[in-house]
Amino acid sequence: MDTPDSGGMTPLGRKTAETGINFTSTTRFSRGLTFIRTHTLFGQSPTRRIIPQTSLLQENVDPQKIAFLLRKQWTLYSVTPMYKFSYGNLKEYSRLLSAFVAAEKQKGLAVEVGNDLGIKVTLSTLLGLKGTDQDQVAVLVQIASRSQLPFENAENKVVWSGWFCCISGDDLLESVPEDFTCLSLFLANGAESYTAIVGSWFQKTFDCYFSRLTISPLNLAWMAAMWTGCKVDSHMAATELVFSVPCIPQSLDISYAIHSEDAKALWDTVQKTPGEVTQEEVNLFMDCLYSHFHRHFKIHLSATRLVKVSTSIASAHCDGNIKILHSKHLIGVLTLLTELAISQIQ
């Protein structure tokens, strides 16, 4: 994965250099897609990432909504740019999506749009959830089912929720025409059948494509390093890495927990420039942890596969599940995830 020439491309730092290949020479039949190809080809992992300094949320943020996003297990998806999505129509979308969900749920039966269907879908914006000003506003989708008991109509129970965002996704944004809305990262919590219904509605309506976003061991290592380096004021949970050994008949999981202070101390000795992380530093950090483990247990963790990372900032599983614990670092975590999502769709 060493790609020295892919340069210091970070989602936050502006694009430093083009890929060196002159794509303007690709004269595709005058209707080509030359504009797409300005990014690094094939989502090569950057060798250097910048830790966002302004990891604070913007002022117009709704703290309740943000709290709703935290401490939940989200399943990650990447979404290609949505065609003709309009923020002005969220209400209309809510109405249509409600009908669609209801129709899918009771297949074959008539459903009237706008009627009370026992299910209510709400699309709303998540203001303030932005890395840069250019980022498009995040969108929250919630499915609430009406309470079973008719007299208790005050509370609607949220049965499923999902949200789109794109934090510091300038790279993609610049390359896409106006008709498209880039909300490349989608996070879902709730029954997969709902995810399927909502996802297919978005796919049909905005001609986009949802794919599960899995996280490679390399990126998990990045997360381990980057999140270890983050300052947390309150309670510090242990940093835990889970490794999987592919052995027969059952795979073996090795959990490796480190006091977060110790991990931080180690990281501080590894990191050269504050606010910036390089691939070598990540490798070095992991190697240190590996050799420590080997000294005690005589097991080479480098030969296993990193499947899960959990820190006091967030936890991530290679299957593409994430739980964010700290609102202060929400933007930072989402920035990295957005970058991964964008590299998957390009």
Next chain:
Amino acid sequence: MQQRENAKNPKQALQVRRSSLSAWQIGERTAGPKTADLKSAQKHEKGKQQSASDRAGNSTQDHLEQALTYFERVKDYIPLKKNEVLQKHLATVESIALQRGLSPEGLDVLLNVALSGHLADTVNTRILKCLIPASVIAESSVVSAVSWLCVGKCSGSTQLLFLRWLIAMFDFIDHKEKLHALYGFFFCSLQDEKLCPYVCHLLYLLTRRESVKPFRVRRLVDLQAKMGMQPHLQALLSLYKLFCPELVSITLPAKMKTYFKNSESLWKAAINTIRRRNQGTSPTSQQLILGTGHPQSRKRKWNTQLILPACSTDANNPTRSKEINHADILSHSESFPVEQLHTFSQLLQNIHRLEFPSQMGSVLRNSLLLHYINCIKDESIYLRLYYWMGQTLQEECTWYKLDNQQYEEEFKDFLDIVYKTECFLQEGFSSCEEFLYKSLPLWDGFCCRSQILRLVSWIPLSSFSEMKPHLCEPLAQLFFTSSLYFKCSVLESLKELLQNWLNWHVMQLDVESDPKISPLNTTLSGLVNSVAELIHFVGWIATVALHLENNATFLLYFILDFYETQHSCPSLVFICVRIQRALKSLPFVHSFRYRTNLVAAKENELIKKTILQFKFSSQTYQEYNQYIMAMVGCLWTSSAFQKDIHPQGIRLDPEVLKKTRVQEVRNSFNIVHHPALMGYAILFLQQAWPEDKTLNFNLIKGRRWNWYLEYLYVQGLQGLKLFIESSINRVSQVSQTKSGNVQV
């Protein structure tokens, strides 16, 4: 009956025998008179069908015909017991229907016989259970079947099963107008207590706003009073209320878990099998692109089902519908929905008001829309297609999956469609190109081979520096380590690639001539360099392949094919010297073709040079001239292996030459001694000096050399003629009009 017959090919005819045997065997198995055995027999049968798979699936049309004819002729009651003929035909129908579905005509016959009451109830049940449409169900068959219900010949259980069948197959009925006319009849059947739930369901499906009448509402309310709160009645009432709230005043519970009993279950599995067989053609599959109700979605992730989106206009997106309204005001015409687009003339008439489908991926199956795309310059179309295709390819690529067996066929089909589209548009998709770059390094060279290699041929002409690491290197690795056949396939697809590039290049030149739309002048030679690099690459792998495969003739055929294509390319002559060397020891045909190639290249160059005034480096010309000189040296002046003109070297050490123990090495490749031409030389000698049996080749020189040359020309070696006349300036001959680059 004949019109029911599909066109049969010889292959089918061949297979009839075998499958008839298997059908017969099934017949025997199910022949047990006890109906209790029926289920296990059917199960057995299913397993058998799967194992027999395509072998049996492709044919048996004859048997089906026979069976249908038999059923058509049934006029009186026929018992099942000890009736082997009936059992045989029944088994045939069952096995074929569950595998492939039945044609509308077949369904008509079987529906008629099943409801006519001529057969035992068990037979009727079996027939109804296997009435799986291959495409659609004709409305008329349904109407005539319903008319049998009025006669009252069939038993209640058969009627009930028919209703369930009708509900399950509702979406397959081609028209529903006449069926709607029977609304009153169905409504009357509500009084039958057993049928009532199913009739309600059917009415639910049939009800339109105009079907809701006060007397019907009253009737339903009465029924509900009589039977109690039945979910099916409530469903129908709530639908009535939905249509006409003013007519239905009673309150209904707002939420109901299930209104109707499941009618589909009996046929669901079979329908899905058939649907998978002709994916995308059945009317229901178009509605269920990603639904959770789809049985396959359980096994796979919901969003990775490889079904091309159906072509439909988007009514969901208000942003877009608004736009349409806006357009209405301007053009005074409604937009034309893609669903209604069936003919080319429709396309022409409505091209100004055609809407694109909501999911751009659906154009792949619609050649009319591809035509439309071809004349529209809207980058959002390509972007939508780009994202959709890129993601689909990535998600579906079988060599990333563990259990790829299952999906490989699907993926192959998809790649085929993509390839066909590229051919249609005469343009490669960039998403496809990127997919190849990403995936080829991980490819085993086996999975979907022909599809992948065909896609390679549509990689757009672009910078070679990108193509080299992502395509050429992995491909070369596979190339060297794979079979001869694979090597040839790769060469073939690279030839196609070159062809496509050159075609594109020519088109680009046309565009270039218009200065307004050519901002690309500066990069043109860059593109030519890419072509040159490709040819170099092929030269390299072809040379190695010739070594590896001991100059296999088959391989040479493909190499020469490639070089023949190359000649449409202006002023690029990059033939690897080693290939030349290999070619020299070739059988006649190749050698001849090779020479033709070379000459054709030269001809081409002369023409193009004057037209285009390309600024090619003089090095290119030098190199070319060196090749010519080497060729002339071999064929004409008998000075092979003398001069070193190429880094790879054409000169051989005298020491090495000595080791070959060939006498007179220098002239061993001239037109007399060349292995490819020696046959002619012998014939020439025999004709010129019939009495001389020693075959003294040295006799051919001076004037006789010229005669010999004439003799060769007469033999039809036009390529040789062209080559010699254009490359060699012969002092003695006046007739040479074309001046060559080489002075001898």
